[in-house]
Amino acid sequence: MLRLLDWARPAVPRVVLGGCTALGASMLALAVPQVLRGIVNGPLLDASAGHTRGVVLGALLVLVLGVVEAVLVWSRRALILTPGTTVEREMRTSLFRHLLDLPVAFHDRWSGGQLLSRAMSDLGTIRRWMVFGLVMLLVSATTLVVGLVLMLATSWQLGLVYLVGAVPMVWLSFRFRTGYRDVARRARDQAGDLATTVEESVHGIRVLKAFGRGDDALDDFVRQADELRATEIHKARTLSRVSFALGALPEAVLAVSLAVGVTLTARGELSVGALVAFFATAAVVNQPVERLGALLAMTLDARAATDRYLQVVDTASTVTDPPAPRTLPPPGPRGARLELSGVRFAHGHGDDVLAGVDLVVEPGETVALVGLTGSGKTTLLQLVPRLYDVTGGSVRIDGVDVRDLTRQDLRRAVAVAFEDPILFSTSVRENVLLGVDPDDATDDRLTRALDVARADFVHRLPQGVDTVIGEEGLSLSGGQRQRVSLARAIAVRPRVLLLDDPLSALDVTTEAEVTRRLRAELTGTTTLVVAHRPSTVALADRVAVLEDGRITGVGTHTELLAHHPHYRFVLTALAASDEPWTDDEPVGTEAAR
Numbered sequence: 367m368l369r370l371l372d373w374a375r376p377a378v379p380r381v382v383l384g385g386c387t388a389l390g391a392s393m394l395a396l397a398v399p400q401v402l403r404g405i406v407n408g409p410l411l412d413a414s415a416g417h418t419r420g421v422v423l424g425a426l427l428v429l430v431l432g433v434v435e436a437v438l439v440w441s442r443r444a445l446i447l448t449p450g451t452t453v454e455r456e457m458r459t460s461l462f463r464h465l466l467d468l469p470v471a472f473h474d475r476w477s478g479g480q481l482l483s484r485a486m487s488d489l490g491t492i493r494r495w496m497v498f499g500l501v502m503l504l505v506s507a508t509t510l511v512v513g514l515v516l517m518l519a520t521s522w523q524l525g526l527v528y529l530v531g532a533v534p535m536v537w538l539s540f541r542f543r544t545g546y547r548d549v550a551r552r553a554r555d556q557a558g559d560l561a562t563t564v565e566e567s568v569h570g571i572r573v574l575k576a577f578g579r580g581d582d583a584l585d586d587f588v589r590q591a592d593e594l595r596a597t598e599i600h601k602a603r604t605l606s607r608v609s610f611a612l613g614a615l616p617e618a619v620l621a622v623s624l625a626v627g628v629t630l631t632a633r634g635e636l637s638v639g640a641l642v643a644f645f646a647t648a649a650v651v652n653q654p655v656e657r658l659g660a661l662l663a664m665t666l667d668a669r670a671a672t673d674r675y676l677q678v679v680d681t682a683s684t685v686t687d688p689p690a691p692r693t694l695p696p697p698g699p700r701g702a703r704l705e706l707s708g709v710r711f712a713h714g715h716g717d718d719v720l721a722g723v724d725l726v727v728e729p730g731e732t733v734a735l736v737g738l739t740g741s742g743k744t745t746l747l748q749l750v751p752r753l754y755d756v757t758g759g760s761v762r763i764d765g766v767d768v769r770d771l772t773r774q775d776l777r778r779a780v781a782v783a784f785e786d787p788i789l790f791s792t793s794v795r796e797n798v799l800l801g802v803d804p805d806d807a808t809d810d811r812l813t814r815a816l817d818v819a820r821a822d823f824v825h826r827l828p829q830g831v832d833t834v835i836g837e838e839g840l841s842l843s844g845g846q847r848q849r850v851s852l853a854r855a856i857a858v859r860p861r862v863l864l865l866d867d868p869l870s871a872l873d874v875t876t877e878a879e880v881t882r883r884l885r886a887e888l889t890g891t892t893t894l895v896v897a898h899r900p901s902t903v904a905l906a907d908r909v910a911v912l913e914d915g916r917i918t919g920v921g922t923h924t925e926l927l928a929h930h931p932h933y934r935f936v937l938t939a940l941a942a943s944d945e946p947w948t949d950d951e952p953v954g955t956e957a958a959r
């Protein structure tokens with residue numbers, strides 16, 4: 367948990383100061399019994415002393431000590447509150463920054479709910495522990511030690527009785543620590559799974575409703591909620607057992623001490639004042655002992671939360687900037703040369719999806735990538751902007767390996783329109799200009815991109831391009847979202863444009879219009895487009911066939927149709943699942959032009 371210092375360092379002075387005030391308050395509480403001893407042994411029992419005056423002075427001193435203690439307790443809260451929230455914000459920001467930096471492969475493995483629960487409830491737990499648990503644990507431990515010393519000094523026999531009683535308490539605390547640690551971690555992981563279920567159900571609410579599977583989702587949720595409840599009850603039982611023991615043991619020890627103490631006083635071996643002081647001190651010391659269970663539980667919860675937090679933060683990003691980055695040569699008038707040589711890739715520890723892809727897209731050229739479903743077309747596209755890194759071979763833009771560029775330079779040069787267009791809950795303008803440098807984010811750039819993507823419907827939205835579109839653009843239709851997403855890729859004016867079946871949700875007329883405009887616009891851009899429809903192939907100068915993880919044919923549509931059996935097979939499969947495909951369809955360079 368020392369690792370928390372990485373974020374908490376600036377807050378340390380105030381936390382230490384807060385800890386000191388809390389300690390001061392505890393010490394004052396321990397001072398009260400000593401005043402009592404003075405009162406009992408002095409003005410109360412000593413007939414020669416001025417009774418009333420002494421008692422009143424003593425009472426006044428106790429009052430002052432009480433008031434100062436209260437002020438110190440208040441100061442602790444005031445001192446620690448702000449740094450606690452600051453540390454939480456810093457840790458949350460670090461986590462989010464890191465999540466943005468981690469490669470897509472990481473996000474493939476991690477569910478949203480697990481990340482969300484780390485960012486929210488785990489960090490809340492860590493903050494509460496830092497500002498309360500940690501401080502109180504240290505203060506309680508110090509109070510305990512100082513109190514024990516005072517008790518031993520007051521009467522070594524009674525102090526010894528108390529110390530012997532402390533042995534089972536320490537043993538119990540250690541046992542509790544081992545048992546509670548695992549269950550605390552399990553509860554947090556289960557809460558993360560539950561959050562994932564909520565997130566997925568809300569995300570897929572339309573599917574659940576359309577298929578009438580709401581009850582199944584609810585059953586699933588209730589099962590997970592029950593599991594979490596069982597773990598929480600197990601946790602609470604473990605804590606209540608130790609809390610009971612830590613509450614009852616000191617009382618039992620006090621009962622024994624009382625018997626021993628009264629005997630010692632009766633024998634004249636201990637003054638009445640010392641006896642009173644011992645028990646008043648024991649009453650102060652018992653408070654932290656009784657709190658110990660809850661504080662230990664809080665600490666172990668915070669430890670589980672810290673482990674979960676560090677698990678993400680310590681995951682190294684595998685897609686990083688090179689130590690000595692290269693820059694791309696100045697852009698040519700026709701776009702960049704995209705070259706994939708011997709490219710291999712496997713998702714996780716699975717089989718190779720790409721097993722030696724060789725493909726060159728010349729400057730300004732548009733190549734359509736065609737292959738059966740699951741052949742790896744989307745995967746191949748994602749290797750260019752380094753959403754994943756190749757496991758073999760290389761991807762080069764104008765002769766420079768994409769891994770030798772900084773990610774910022776690379777993403778300025780490459781833009782992608784994904785098949786599933788994700789839009790953010792911001793305005794159309796911000797969505798479209800997302801990848802454009804702020805200095806270049808002009809109205810002209812926006813309008814032109816919207817025009818080419820035939821997304822001019824946005825001008826008819828209530829606030830035009832400033833209309834905030836719903837979560838993931840849900841308030842737009844599928845085709846509208848695709849066009850905004852396409853406009854976003856075009857607005858970057860990249861050297862290399864990657865389109866993953868970007869027009870699949872458009873009607874035939876709109877698609878033909880977008881295709882025409884794209885062809886006119888893409889003269890200075892090299893484009894690789896995944897095609898599922900003949901009309902998308904119409905965009906292309908050449909077609910590349912992806913088969914068994916390799917490019918097995920490159921040529922115009924007509925050439926491939928004549929000589930490539932797998933191409934014909936893919937086309938038949940695509941045509942069967944889509945619109946009719948005929949030989950005289952206006953596709954390929956010759957036909958399209």
Ligand SMILES: Nc1ncnc2c1ncn2[C@@H]1O[C@H](COP(=O)(O)OP(=O)(O)OP(=O)(O)O)[C@@H](O)[C@H]1O
Nearest residue numbers: 474713714719737738739740741742743744745746
């Ligand atoms: N994130 C992932 N993790 C693990 N495997 C994946 C992942 N994404 C894709 N795959 C697998 O990789 C293979 C290629 O998938 P990919 O999406 O690249 O195919 P595709 O040719 O684009 O398919 P489609 O035409 O249906 O869009 C598939 O077998 C798929 O199951």
